[in-house]
Each structure stands twice: as structure tokens, then as C-alpha cells.
Amino acid sequence: MKESRSIVPVILSGGSGQRLWPLSRTNHAKQLLPLAGVRTLIQDTALRFRDEVFAPPVVVCNEEHRFIIAEQLMEAGIESPMLVLEPEGRNTAPAAGVAAMIVRERDPSALMLVLPADHMMTQPEKFLEAVLQGAPLAREGKLVIFGILPSFPETGFGYIEPGADISGDGKVFSVSRFVEKPDAQKAARLIEKGCLWNSGAFLFSPEVFLAELGQHEPGIPDAVEKALAGSVRDLDFLRLGHDAFCVCKSISIDHAVMERTDRAAVIPVDPGWTDVGSWNALWEIGAKDACGNVAVGDVIAQDVHDSYLRSEKPLLTVAGLDHVVVVATEDAILVTDRRKTQAVKELVAGIQKAGRREAHVHRKVWRPWGNFQSLHDGDRFQVKSIIAKPGAKLSKQKHYHRAEHWIVVHGTALVTRGEEKFLLHENESVYLPAGIVHRLENPGKIPLQVIEVQSGSYLGEDDIERLEDHYGRMQ
Secondary structure: OOOOOOEEEEEEEOOOOOOOOOOOEOOEOHHHOOOOOOOOHHHHHHHOOOOOOEOOOEEEEEHHHHHHHHHHHHHOOOOOOEEEEEOOOOOHHHHHHHHHHHHHHHOOOOEEEEEEOOOEEOOHHHHHHHHHHHHHHHHOOOEEEEEEOOOOOOOOOOEEEEEEEOOOOOOOEEEEEEEOOOOHHHHHHHHHOOOEEEEEEEEEOHHHHHHHHHHHOOHHHHHHHHHHHOOEEEOOEEEOOHHHHHOOOOOOHHHHHHOOOOOEEEEEEOOOEEOOOOHHHHHHHOOOOOOOOEEEOOEEEEOOEOOEEEEOOOOEEEEOOEOEEEEEOOOOEEEEEHHHHHHHHHHHHHHHHOOOHHHOOOOEEEEOOEEEEEEEEEOOEEEEEEEEOOOOEOOEEEOOOEEEEEEEEEOOEEEEEOOEEEEEOOOOEEEEOOOOOEEEEOOOOOOEEEEEEEEEOOOOOOOOEEEEOOOOOOO
């Protein structure tokens, strides 16, 4: 008999958006993308754990991702998620520490299931079985980690070497050691020894985890407790205290606890798992044509073999190449050897160092009220498409260096301009001179689309003074 709502999924949604660039960016990391289906990775992660044994999830995430994560979870039908905002990424141990204190406060008898937000499983029911199998062990004080049965000597994953069979039936083992990402030869030897891929998913009692964390990294629980004490509610989010949380040591759960504890247990499982850590991983799991190519979007290939080809909008044509990755978005193109896609992270570091916006944002930028997309940039002018959701309100604001011209192309807009307030219908427009207080709202039941033409001496997004904001953003 299952104990209802006794396990709390804790979804860790960090990520720097580097390894799957240019599709993922700093402000729109891979867990927010539908990489192999109609749902995003974070939606799939949350939906795996809707059985009656699971409570609503706690999601620890980047502040910049908060609105899009909230919207995606709502679209997926996830009820009552708790979103905790990190002021700065400090790796998984502090994030798990925060979640452990929250779960313990809510229900001291509950277990917490720590999950990366960006992993895929083709047979999630097998993982669910392993979680339920691990629950009694976790209640007895074990820190359970789930090890993936490896299918090839992957160099991008960490490995777990199982120790003694502690279940007597070959289903649960002690942990002999953890091995960091090995080279190909060492990975092959590890697999021969029966080692497992480290999934980064854990199941344990919050009380036991906090005790172990305090024993091995005593500074983290103290800092986390102060960050929670200094937290504030911001709409549907819990915003952690900035200074207290940022003094936390940046360290993973593995390094902080699992490699040091004598309470670790590993359950081998084969749920068709991948961490989608590279373009090659997407090629591995993708549906291939007769030439071994995975093609997504508007793609034409000639004499191309064993390649991953993806276009988000423009026609992508590739000829006479094998074992390549070619990915085209509206503002960037990646071409690389499919067997060397781990180097993309270094490439993105160079793009960041050069100060390029393409490392951080797409042309389409998501906001709590909808999104905007840059259509054209010129000298002293810029053209954007703005989509506002039904009932949405942009902030009441003014700009010092630019004027704006709004043209409604779909829906009805409610416009504030200075002391005026009026409706604007399709094919109607309004001019907003620099310095005037203004606001755009969608009072209708269908999305509102507006073309915005900006002109002036400075067009940066930081040329804004918010006077009132429905979503609590005043900076």
C-alpha cells in the first residue's frame, strides 16, 4: 500500500545554456526547450511524478527563468508547484539543502527525490519503479542514488562503481566509489567492471541529507538557513536572501556528500536515459533516415551521412559532409564535427568573452506577459514584434532616449499615453515620444500582436524606468 503524497520531487533547474548552443542560451537553457517532442524537458520531468505517492514539486531555479518555468508548468497541468529562486547559481548541494529545509518544514516524514530538470527517459515507468523500490531504504536512512546501466563508453558522464549487494537480490548495492568523467579507454574498462552512469538523481530523507551535509560541508546548511530566513515572497515565487545564499560554497551533491558518506546506496536502472548533454546525444536518440541523419525543421541534405541537421526557421541546406552537426537559429549557426560536440561549451565561452548577445538571449525574449522578438536592427532604429497574452499588462514605464511607434496587427490593445487611455484596434497605430509615460495592455481574450518601431540615440533594454508593474519587476 502506497503512502499518499510521501515523496516530494525536487527539480533542480539551473544550467548555463552552453552545450546545446545556439538553440539553448544563458536565459533560455535546454530544459526550457522541446528538444525531442512537443513538451519541454522540464515539463516531461515534472509529469513523470504525478502518481499519488508524489507531492507537488519544489523547483529550484534561476531567477531569470522564473516566469517561463511557471508558465510551462501551468501549461503541463502541474498543480501547486513551489518555485524557489536562487540569486546566483551555487551548484546542486546548496540548492538541495534549500529544498531539504523546505520539505522538512512542510512534512518531516516526507522523502525528497532530487531530479535534474534536463534529462530524458524513453521508459520513465522503469525509473518510477526504482524510486518506489528505493523509498524504504531512504526511510531507513540511506542516501539512494540511481545508476544508469550504460550502453556505451560515454566520456561525458560520471560513473558509479557498485560495491556489496545489500539487497541480496542484485537490485541494490553499496557505493564503492565515484569516478569523474573518464577518457574513452577508462570508460570502457569501467563498463567491463560493471560500473554505472551517474544519473544525478537522488532519493533521501531531508533530515538525513542535512545531517550529512552539515557533517561534511558545515558552512552550507548555516548559509542556507539564513538565506531562507531572509527570503521574501514575490508573487508565486520564494526569493532567497541574496547575501546569505551567495556565501555558500559552490559544490555538487556528489562532491559535498555522496563521495564522503557511508550511507550511500545505488539502484541500477535502465529507463532509456540520457542527460541530453551534447548535440551528439540528440543524434543518438533521434529518428534517423536511411543515411543515418536526424533532420529537424526545414532541411535539405544531399550526400550527407550520420549527421544532426536542425533549422529553427531558415531553409538549411547541407551537401557532401558526414558526421557533422549543423544547427541554424534566426541569429546564429553552428557547424561542428558530431564526434567533437563537447567542444561547443568552449566555443560559447569564447562568444561570451567577445561580449556577443547571442551567448545569452535569442531574438525572441520571453517575459511574464508574453514575448517580444527583434525583427530588424538599424542605425538609430529597431523593429520588434510584441505578443501579449490575454489579460496581460506590460509595465507602466518611460524611456529617456527613444521614441516608439506601435501598430496593432492582431487583437485589441489598451494604451496608456500620458494622461490618455484608449483602445487601439487592428491596423491602428499610436506614437509615443521619448519621455512620455506609457503602457500596453491586452484586455481581450485572444493574443495581442503589436509591431513596435523604436527610434532614438540609444535603444538598449536598460533604457527603461518602470513606474508600476503587474509582475513585481521594478528594475
